[in-house]
Amino acid sequence: MTAETHRDDLASKTGMWLFLFTEMLLFGGLFVVYAVYRYRNATAFHLAASELSVFVGTVNTIILLISSATIAMSITAIQLKNKKLALLLLTLTLLLGMAFLVNKYFEWGHHITEHIYPGSAVLALRGQGDILFYGLYFFMTGLHALHIIIGLAFIGVVGIKIVRGKIASDNYVLLENSGLYWHLVDLIWIFLFPLFYLIT
Amino acid sequence: MEEEKAHIVPYRTFLIVLAGLIALTLISVAVTQIALGTFTIGMALLIATIKSSFVLGIFMHLKFENKLYTVVVIAVIVLIASVIIITLMDYIYR
Numbered sequence: 001m002t003a004e005t006h007r008d009d010l011a012s013k014t015g016m017w018l019f020l021f022t023e024m025l026l027f028g029g030l031f032v033v034y035a036v037y038r039y040r041n042a043t044a045f046h047l048a049a050s051e052l053s054v055f056v057g058t059v060n061t062i063i064l065l066i067s068s069a070t071i072a073m074s075i076t077a078i079q080l081k082n083k084k085l086a087l088l089l090l091t092l093t094l095l096l097g098m099a100f101l102v103n104k105y106f107e108w109g110h111h112i113t114e115h116i117y118p119g120s121a122v123l124a125l126r127g128q129g130d131i132l133f134y135g136l137y138f139f140m141t142g143l144h145a146l147h148i149i150i151g152l153a154f155i156g157v158v159g160i161k162i163v164r165g166k167i168a169s170d171n172y173v174l175l176e177n178s179g180l181y182w183h184l185v186d187l188i189w190i191f192l193f194p195l196f197y198l199i200t
Numbered sequence: 201m202e203e204e205k206a207h208i209v210p211y212r213t214f215l216i217v218l219a220g221l222i223a224l225t226l227i228s229v230a231v232t233q234i235a236l237g238t239f240t241i242g243m244a245l246l247i248a249t250i251k252s253s254f255v256l257g258i259f260m261h262l263k264f265e266n267k268l269y270t271v272v273v274i275a276v277i278v279l280i281a282s283v284i285i286i287t288l289m290d291y292i293y294r
Contacts, residue, residue: 017269021276028280035284039291054229061225069218072209072259079208176261183260190251193225194244198232 009173016177020184023147027188030140034195037132044129049196052137053107057197060103061189067096068186071155071179081169083162090159093182097152104145108138137196144192147185154178207264217258224251 038045074089111134115122118135158178161167167175228247232240257263262270 013265014269017272021272024276024280028276028283031280032284032287035288036291039288054233058225058229062222065218065221065225068255068259069214072214073211076209076211076214079206180260183255186259187252187255190248190255191245194228194232194248198228198244199241 007171007173012173013176013180016180020180023184023188027140027143027191030136030143031191031195034136034140037136041129041132044127045133048130048133049199052197054197056103056107057193060100061193063096063100063103064186064189067093067100068183070096071182075172075176075179078162078167078169078172078175083168086175087159087162090155090162094152094155094159097148097155097182101145101148104141108141140192141196144185144188147188151178151182151185154181207261209258209261209264213258217254221251221254 070089071093074086074093077083077086077089111117116134117123118131118138123131123134155178158167158175161174224247228244231243231247234240256273262273
């Protein structure tokens with residue numbers, strides 16, 4: 001008997017995918033709610049959506065896409081035993097994820113200073129459609145931002161494990177799983193972006 | 201248990217896909233700035249779907265993995281799409 005722990009990379013990855021399927025269904029349910037409310041309040045959704053900054057939304061989309069590419073490349077780097085490059089690419093991913101959150105902070109801050117947030121008296125005066133639009137906007141982008149924060153923490157842990165040599169070219173399934181999680185967060189944003197910012 | 205050979209995707213592939221994804225994002229922004237009504241929604245969602253297939257296929261390695269993952273991903277997407285379509289039909293033809 002050795003002290004070596006039992007490993008099953010295929011099982012780890014399949015487990016991660018199973019979790020991602022539940023995440024897809026979680027956001028899928030919210031998209032159903034969005035579709036119905038949008039259908040019933042077409043004009044209000046149209047007007048409210050045009051108040052969001054397409055520019056900030058586009059910048060954030062590109063930031064997330066680049067961060068997805070950097071974490072995907074860090075897997076290639078670790079497979080090619082290039083630990084330094086893998087860490088550099090992960091650091092880039094972390095910085096890009098934080099940049100996304102900073103943009104989101106200013107975006108939300110802007111809405112809140114204009115008294116647009118769930119439960120606000122100003123928003124209540126604007127009618128049912130606007131209340132529903134901003135309710136969904138804050139909830140869905142908020143839940144997405146929470147996923148970004150969890151993803152950043154996950155990637156941070158993976159980075160530390162790479163520094164300590166716990167993740168290397170012969171054992172990198174945790175890096176792959178953190179990548180999968182990060183890509184899912186990107187995937188959800190790919191749909192949130194047109195639904196809230198573009199379709200006006 | 202590392203019996204199956206790991207597929208190494210070259211850096212260049214990821215960079216090409218990234219460039220494509222950014223281009224598609226800019227196209228979807230440009231298209232939706234022109235008011236085309238229902239067509240706009242369709243275009244934006246079509247582009248989003250194309251972008252997701254690249255993220256799933258290349259970034260998430262689905263193209264190089266066991267086909268079972270792809271089958272379940274498609275099943276989940278079909279399930280969500282069906283629920284949205286059936287629910288909307290209920291509201292539209294009520």
